[in-house]
Amino acid sequence: MVTSSHNRPGSPSSPAGSTLPPEPRGPRNPTGRSVPPTPASLGLSFRQRVGIWIKKRGAGPYLLLLPATAVIAALILYPAVQIGLFSFQNYGLMQISGVLPTQWIGWANYSQILHDHEFWVSLKISLYFALVVVPLTMIVGTLVGLLLERLGPKMRTFVSMSAILAWATPAVSASVIFAWLVSPDGGVVDWALTKVPSWLGGGAHWAGFSWTNAPLPAYTVLTVMLVWTGFPFIAVTVLAGLRTLPSELHEAARVDGAGPWRDFWKVTFPLLRPIFLVLALLSTIWDFGMFTQAYIINGQLGNPDQYNLGLYEYAQAFTQPPHYGLASAAAFVLTIILLIVTVGYVRAAIKQGALA
Amino acid sequence: MTSVPLTGSTVPRGSGPDLRKRRARRFNRASRRTVLNLLGLLVALFALFPVLWMISTAFKPPTELYSLTPHPIPLHPTLANFRNVFSGSVIGRSYWNFLRNSLFVTIVAVALSSLIGLLAAIALGRFKFKFRTTYLILLLIVQLLPQQALVVSLFIDFRKYNLLDSLVGLIVVYTAFALPVTIWMLRNFAATVPKDLEEAAAIDGAGAWTRFWRILLPLISPGLVSTSVFAFIFAYNEFVFALTFLGTDTAKFTLPLYVEYFYGQNSTDWGAIMASSTLFTIPVLAFFLVTQRRLASGLVAGAVKG
Numbered sequence: 001m002v003t004s005s006h007n008r009p010g011s012p013s014s015p016a017g018s019t020l021p022p023e024p025r026g027p028r029n030p031t032g033r034s035v036p037p038t039p040a041s042l043g044l045s046f047r048q049r050v051g052i053w054i055k056k057r058g059a060g061p062y063l064l065l066l067p068a069t070a071v072i073a074a075l076i077l078y079p080a081v082q083i084g085l086f087s088f089q090n091y092g093l094m095q096i097s098g099v100l101p102t103q104w105i106g107w108a109n110y111s112q113i114l115h116d117h118e119f120w121v122s123l124k125i126s127l128y129f130a131l132v133v134v135p136l137t138m139i140v141g142t143l144v145g146l147l148l149e150r151l152g153p154k155m156r157t158f159v160s161m162s163a164i165l166a167w168a169t170p171a172v173s174a175s176v177i178f179a180w181l182v183s184p185d186g187g188v189v190d191w192a193l194t195k196v197p198s199w200l201g202g203g204a205h206w207a208g209f210s211w212t213n214a215p216l217p218a219y220t221v222l223t224v225m226l227v228w229t230g231f232p233f234i235a236v237t238v239l240a241g242l243r244t245l246p247s248e249l250h251e252a253a254r255v256d257g258a259g260p261w262r263d264f265w266k267v268t269f270p271l272l273r274p275i276f277l278v279l280a281l282l283s284t285i286w287d288f289g290m291f292t293q294a295y296i297i298n299g300q301l302g303n304p305d306q307y308n309l310g311l312y313e314y315a316q317a318f319t320q321p322p323h324y325g326l327a328s329a330a331a332f333v334l335t336i337i338l339l340i341v342t343v344g345y346v347r348a349a350i351k352q353g354a355l356a
Numbered sequence: 357m358t359s360v361p362l363t364g365s366t367v368p369r370g371s372g373p374d375l376r377k378r379r380a381r382r383f384n385r386a387s388r389r390t391v392l393n394l395l396g397l398l399v400a401l402f403a404l405f406p407v408l409w410m411i412s413t414a415f416k417p418p419t420e421l422y423s424l425t426p427h428p429i430p431l432h433p434t435l436a437n438f439r440n441v442f443s444g445s446v447i448g449r450s451y452w453n454f455l456r457n458s459l460f461v462t463i464v465a466v467a468l469s470s471l472i473g474l475l476a477a478i479a480l481g482r483f484k485f486k487f488r489t490t491y492l493i494l495l496l497i498v499q500l501l502p503q504q505a506l507v508v509s510l511f512i513d514f515r516k517y518n519l520l521d522s523l524v525g526l527i528v529v530y531t532a533f534a535l536p537v538t539i540w541m542l543r544n545f546a547a548t549v550p551k552d553l554e555e556a557a558a559i560d561g562a563g564a565w566t567r568f569w570r571i572l573l574p575l576i577s578p579g580l581v582s583t584s585v586f587a588f589i590f591a592y593n594e595f596v597f598a599l600t601f602l603g604t605d606t607a608k609f610t611l612p613l614y615v616e617y618f619y620g621q622n623s624t625d626w627g628a629i630m631a632s633s634t635l636f637t638i639p640v641l642a643f644f645l646v647t648q649r650r651l652a653s654g655l656v657a658g659a660v661k662g
Contacts (some may be wrong), residue, residue: 015565027423039503060479060483061479061480061483061485061488062473062479062485063419064476064479064483065475065476065479065480065491067472067475068472068473068475068476068535068539069476069478071453071472071531071532071535072495072498072532072535072536074532075510075528075529075532075533076498076501076506076532076533079509079510079513080501080505080509082509082512082513083505083506083508083509086379086508086509086512090497091512096512096515099441113662143657144399147392147395147396147399148396149361150392151392151393151396152389155392155393155396156396158396158400159396159397159399159400159403161645161648162400162403163399163400163403164397164403164644164648165403165404165407165641165644165645166403166406166407168589168640168641168644169406169407169594169641170592170593170612170632170636170637170640171595171612171638172593172612172615172616172636173410173593173615173633173637174406174416174638175616176615176616176619176630176633177373177407177409177630178406179619180409180410180413180626180629180630181406181409183626185422185624186421186422186423186426188409188426191424191425191426218518228402228403228406232403269620272584285500289502289504291502291503291504291595291596292595295595295599296616300620301652310502310504313504313505313508314507314508316503317508317511318600324508324512327508328508328509331502331504331505331506331508334502334504334505335505337500337504338500338501338502339497339501342496342497342500343497345496345500346493346496346497349496350493354496355492
C-alpha cells in the first residue's frame with residue numbers, strides 16, 4: 001500500500017521512488033513469473049496502475065507541463081503564427097464579417113506598408129525613441145544605483161521605496177498624470193517654464209504651450225515619462241549587482257590612485273557588464289515596443305504623424321475600415337525586430353546563469 | 357557569545373596639525389554625507405512628484421486647478437471630485453462597477469495562472485528531462501512577444517468564439533500572458549526545496565500527494581505569494597487587451613480602461629480624472645509597499661535572470 005500510494009497520476013515522482021522495486025507493467029501482469037509478486041501487484045486500482053505507467057515512462061514532468069503548454073500554445077504561440085499567415089492574406093472588413101472569403105495575396109501587404117510613408121515615419125520614431133530613452137534610462141538608473149549604495153540604510157530604504165513607487169505606477173495612470181502635468185491649461189510644467197529665466201530657455205512664451213499635438217514635444221514628454229518609469233528597476237538591479245562586488249577591489253583601485261570615475265569604468269563596469277547588457281536589451285524591448293503610453297499621450301489614434309511602430313500597426317487593424325492583413329504584416333515586422341533583440345537578451349541572460 | 361563593549365577609538369588623540377587634519381576629514385565626511393542625502397532627496401522627489409501631484413489635484417476644487425499659480429497642497433481641499441467619480445456623473449456608472457470588474461478578472465486570472473504555473477514550475481524545477489532547457493528558453497522568448505501585435509490575431513479569434521465584450525475572454529488572455537513569468541519565478545523556488553526533505557518523508561512512508569501538501573507546497577508558498585503579486589499587478593494594470601476586447605460596452609470596462617476612457621471623454625475635468633486615477637493607482641502602490649521585500653528579491657531573481 002505504501003509503495004503504490006507513491007504513484008498517483010499527475011503527482012511528482014521523486015528519486016526516492018525510483019529506488020523501489022520495479023512495478024509490474026501492464027494491467028494484468030501476464031508474465032508474472034519474471035516479476036516477484038509484491039503486495040502492490042495484486043488488486044491494483046486503475047489510478048494506481050496509471051501512476052505506475054507514468055513513473056515507468058518518466059512521463060511525470062510532461063504531464064505537469066501539459067496545462068501550461070496548452071494555454072501558452074493556444075493563446076500566445078498560435079496567434080503569433082496566425083499573424084504570419086494573415087500577413088499574406090487580404091483580411092479586411094468583408095472577410096471578418098464573412099461576406100467574402102480570404103485570399104492569399106503573396107507579399108502584397110508587405111509591399112504596401114513598405115511603400116507607405118507613414119510606416120517609415122513610425123519606424124523612425126520607434127528607433128529614435130529607443131536610441132534616446134534606453135541610454136538615458138541606463139545612465140540615470142546606474143547613477144541612482146551608485147548613489148543608493150553610498151547612502152545610509154534609512155535614506156537608502158526611503159529613496160529606493162520612492163523609486164519603486166514610480167516603477168509600480170500603472171502605465172495608464174502615469175500617462176494620464178503626465179498629460180495633466182503638461183496640460184496647456186493649468187499644467188504645472190508650462191507654469192514652471194514661464195518662471196525659468198530666459199537664458200535657460202524659459203519665458204512667457206511657454207504659457208499655454210501644447211505638448212501633445214506634435215511629434216517632437218509629445219515624444220519629449222514620453223521620454224521623461226519612460227525614464228521616470230524605467231530608472232528604478234535599473235537602479236535596484238544595479239544596486240543588487242554592486243553589493244556582490246568585493247570591497248577589496250574598490251580599495252585596491254583607490255590605493256592605486258583611481259578616482260570614482262576610473263573606479264567605475266575600470267572596476268565596477270567590467271564586472272557588472274553582463275547585468276548592464278541584460279538591462280539595456282530589456283529596456284530596448286520595452287521602449288521600442290511602447291504602446292499604452294504612446295496611445296494615451298498622442299491622443300489615441302487621432303494623429304498618424306505621431307505613430308510609433310506599435311501605434312501604426314494597431315491603427316491598421318482598429319481604425320475604420322480595418323485592414324487586418326496590413327496590420328499583421330506590420331505586426332510581423334515589429335515582432336521580428338523585437339525577436340532579434342530578444343535573442344540577444346536570451347543569450348545574455350543564459351550567459352549570466354539564468355538557466356542554472 | 358559575549359558582546360564586546362564598543363569603546364571609543366583606541367588611537368591616542370593627537371595634537372596640532374594631526375588634530376586639524378582629522379577635523380578636516382570629519383568635516384569632509386559630514387559634508388559628503390549631506391551632499392549624498394540631498395541627492396537622495398532629489399531622486400525621491402523626482403520619483404514621487406507625479407504621484408503626489410495626482411493625489412493633490414484630486415482634492416482641488418476647479419478654481420484652484422486653473423489658477424495662475426499652482427499650489428502643491430490644495431488651499432481648500434474638497435471631496436467633490438471623488439463624489440463625482442463614485443456617483444458616475446461622467447460615464448453614468450460608478451467607480452465600484454469598474455473596481456468589481458477589475459477584481460473579478462484579476463483574481464480569477466491570478467488563481468488560474470498560479471495553479472497551472474505551479475504544476476509547470478514543479479516539472480521544470482524538480483525534474484531533469486529532455487526538453488527542459490529548450491522549454492525554459494522558449495518561455496523567455498514568449499514572455500517578450502509584443503502584445504499589441506498578438507492582439508490583432510486574438511481579436512479575430514475571440515470574435516469567432518464570441519469572447520469579445522466579455523470578462524471571461526480577458527481572464528483567458530491574462531491567465532496565458534501571466535504564465536511565462538509565473539513559471540520562471542516559481543521554478544527557482546521549486547528548485548530550492550531540498551530533495552533530502554522529500555526523500556526523508558518518502559522513507560517515513562509519505563506518499564507523493566502527502567509530500568506535495570506537507571513539504572513541497574509549504575516551502576514553495578512564499579514564492580507563490582510573490583509570483584501572484586506580479587501576476588496580480590500585470591492583470592490589474594493591463595490595457596491593450598482590455599482596450600481591444602471591451603471596445604464598446606462600458607459596463608464591462610476594467611479600471612485602466614475606465615480611467616483612460618474618462619480622460620478621453622472629459623479631458624478638462626482634471627480634478628475628477630485625477631480622483632479616478634488616484635483610486636486606481638493607490639491600491640497598487642499600497643500593495644507594492646506591503647509586499648516590497650518579497651518583490652525586491654523576486655525582481656532580481658525573476659527579471660534579471662529572465
